[in-house]
Amino acid sequence: MDRFVWTNGLLEPYEDLKAQQHGIKIYDGEDKTPFEYGTLILTSHRLIWRDHKRSDCVLALPLSQIVFLEETESGLGKSAKIVVHLSPAPPNRPPGPVASSQNSYIRLSFKDAGETEFHRRFIEELARRSWEMTQPHPAQQQQAEQAGPTGARRAGIVGIERKLEQKRKETDQTISVAFEDLSNLMEKAKDMVSLSKTIAQKIQDKQGAISEDETVQFKSYLLSLGIPNPVTRETHGSGTNYHMQLAKELAQVLQQPLEECGGMMSLADVYCRVNRARGMELLSPDDLLNACKLLEALKLPMRLREFDSGVVVVQLVSHSEEEVVRETSRLVEESGSLTAEELSRVASFSVMLARERLLTTEKKGLLCRDDTVEGLRFYPNLFSTKPVMEP
Amino acid sequence: MAEFQWPWQYNFPPFFTIQPNKDTQAKQLEAWCLLVLSYCRHRRQYSLDVTDAQDSPLFHNQKIGRKLPLEAVYTVLEELRKKGNIEWTDPKKRNRCLIMWRTPEEWGKIIYQWVTSNGMNNTVCTTYELVNGDDTSNQEFHGMESWLLTRALETLQLERKAELMGSEGVKFF
Numbered sequence: 001m002d003r004f005v006w007t008n009g010l011l012e013p014y015e016d017l018k019a020q021q022h023g024i025k026i027y028d029g030e031d032k033t034p035f036e037y038g039t040l041i042l043t044s045h046r047l048i049w050r051d052h053k054r055s056d057c058v059l060a061l062p063l064s065q066i067v068f069l070e071e072t073e074s075g076l077g078k079s080a081k082i083v084v085h086l087s088p089a090p091p092n093r094p095p096g097p098v099a100s101s102q103n104s105y106i107r108l109s110f111k112d113a114g115e116t117e118f119h120r121r122f123i124e125e126l127a128r129r130s131w132e133m134t135q136p137h138p139a140q141q142q143q144a145e146q147a148g149p150t151g152a153r154r155a156g157i158v159g160i161e162r163k164l165e166q167k168r169k170e171t172d173q174t175i176s177v178a179f180e181d182l183s184n185l186m187e188k189a190k191d192m193v194s195l196s197k198t199i200a201q202k203i204q205d206k207q208g209a210i211s212e213d214e215t216v217q218f219k220s221y222l223l224s225l226g227i228p229n230p231v232t233r234e235t236h237g238s239g240t241n242y243h244m245q246l247a248k249e250l251a252q253v254l255q256q257p258l259e260e261c262g263g264m265m266s267l268a269d270v271y272c273r274v275n276r277a278r279g280m281e282l283l284s285p286d287d288l289l290n291a292c293k294l295l296e297a298l299k300l301p302m303r304l305r306e307f308d309s310g311v312v313v314v315q316l317v318s319h320s321e322e323e324v325v326r327e328t329s330r331l332v333e334e335s336g337s338l339t340a341e342e343l344s345r346v347a348s349f350s351v352m353l354a355r356e357r358l359l360t361t362e363k364k365g366l367l368c369r370d371d372t373v374e375g376l377r378f379y380p381n382l383f384s385t386k387p388v389m390e391p
Numbered sequence: 392m393a394e395f396q397w398p399w400q401y402n403f404p405p406f407f408t409i410q411p412n413k414d415t416q417a418k419q420l421e422a423w424c425l426l427v428l429s430y431c432r433h434r435r436q437y438s439l440d441v442t443d444a445q446d447s448p449l450f451h452n453q454k455i456g457r458k459l460p461l462e463a464v465y466t467v468l469e470e471l472r473k474k475g476n477i478e479w480t481d482p483k484k485r486n487r488c489l490i491m492w493r494t495p496e497e498w499g500k501i502i503y504q505w506v507t508s509n510g511m512n513n514t515v516c517t518t519y520e521l522v523n524g525d526d527t528s529n530q531e532f533h534g535m536e537s538w539l540l541t542r543a544l545e546t547l548q549l550e551r552k553a554e555l556m557g558s559e560g561v562k563f564f
Contacts, residue, residue, distance in 0.1 A: 370404040
């Protein structure tokens with residue numbers, strides 16, 4: 001019984017209510033105690049007993065001090081009990097109802113039944129050992145100690161609300177400190193963009209005394225800034241409409257680079273290029289993928305394609321498969337044999353795409369492979385072009 | 392014995408990788424089957440030990456540093472088995488197989504042709520003199536192993552062109 005401490009009955013923020021049962025009498029070992037009729041509350045960290053009549057009489061027992069439980073069934077004139085075996089009391093524990101006790105166990109008598117459910121929950125909670133995860137903060141512990149059986153300072157909903165408010169403020173502060181630098185940067189970037197826009201306007205209107213050379217220079221600066229008015233969720237709402245507009249923007253931005261790199265670009269490359277061009281208004285991979293899926297439906301000059309290997313690319317519609325196969329097979333024939341790395345060097349595709357091209361061409365029966373420890377090398381398919389036996 | 396003429400595929404590295412493209416693979420296996428049979432025929436070889444064969448020049452081209460993997464050797468041999476050109480002597484372990492670069496029927500025909508052209512119809516001869524005698528030294532079936540000879544003669548017996556007399560003698564009609 002000497003392991004119990006006084007408490008204000010409020011749960012700590014990290015504590016969760018697990019079970020509750022009224023009509024509980026506490027025995028110190030076999031001896032009766034003055035705590036005859038109260039509500040027993042099981043939380044993730046403590047066992048709390050609150051007197052029915054005197055609401056300021058609240059006891060708590062940390063679950064960490066419980067060694068094991070025993071259940072005794074009800075009998076004639078006896079109510080069911082849970083025997084709680086306890087470890088020795090810590091030396092400097094906060095004040096409790098009993099200074100010292102001979103017994104190393106207490107008994108909880110269930111006057112109004114409910115012992116089975118409570119026992120089950122109790123065992124679960126002990127097994128979970130939540131108290132090891134969140135050790136009560138020393139300051140909070142002190143608060144709990146100060147609040148004696150009569151001093152419920154921050155009781156009730158107001159107390160909880162105040163606590164929540166305080167917590168929110170703390171979080172806010174942490175976040176805003178973390179993002180201060182970033183928001184400064186954004187601020188500057190906005191200025192930069194608006195400045196460049198005004199200059200662009202001036203150039204267009206041929207206002208101000210800007211020489212031809214400067215115009216060209218400015219224009220190149222502006223180009224490197226990327227897309228002047230990126231499609232964003234703010235301007236085009238959410239959902240399909242947004243993705244459709246995005247798809248149109250993609251088609252515009254990607255046309256040129258796709259033509260330059262052989263009509264095909266891996267989705268990862270597309271993602272990098274588009275986001276670099278958009279500057280501040282970054283796209284999420286999901287949005288990009290959704291927009292790319294709409295490319296074909298919107299009859300834009302490119303489409304999304306997935307290879308058997310799972311590699312996803314954006315491909316110009318004009319860029320037909322037969323052409324890829326023909327081109328790849330020509331390149332291999334010219335060099336005698338090629339690996340994906342060599343092809344990527346010869347034709348300046350990425351290695352991944354070079355590999356896909358070779359595999360596609362092999363599938364069409366124009367190439368065959370030589371698989372050795374040195375790597376996968378592709379040859380023109382002489383099996384199908386040359387007779388089995390040479391005449 | 393003249394030098395064996397390797398087919399062009401033997402010096403083509405992809406020949407030593409089983410091709411994933413089914414059409415290509417079919418052509419590749421066809422070439423392998425032909426190579427195995429003509430190689431064995433050239434060497435008058437009637438059986439094949441898989442482990443030895445994998446290290447022999449048949450499956451290992453040292454010049455281009457390519458070796459047909461064991462798995463692929465089995466693919467080729469199974470293909471030959473389906474065509475009736477080989478038989479496993481130990482079908483479970485598949486270590487050793489008998490090779491018939493001609494089927495017993497074909498052998499039977501060749502032997503019967505030789506018999507007829509030498510006027511040996513209605514005569515009896517021993518199987519030993521048939522395959523080891525001086526008369527047949529320039530024939531393809533010279534030195535043939537007795538298990539294959541017996542099978543070839545059995546096909547002739549079915550056509551009533553010969554009759555086996557025990558395991559040593561045969562009479563041609």
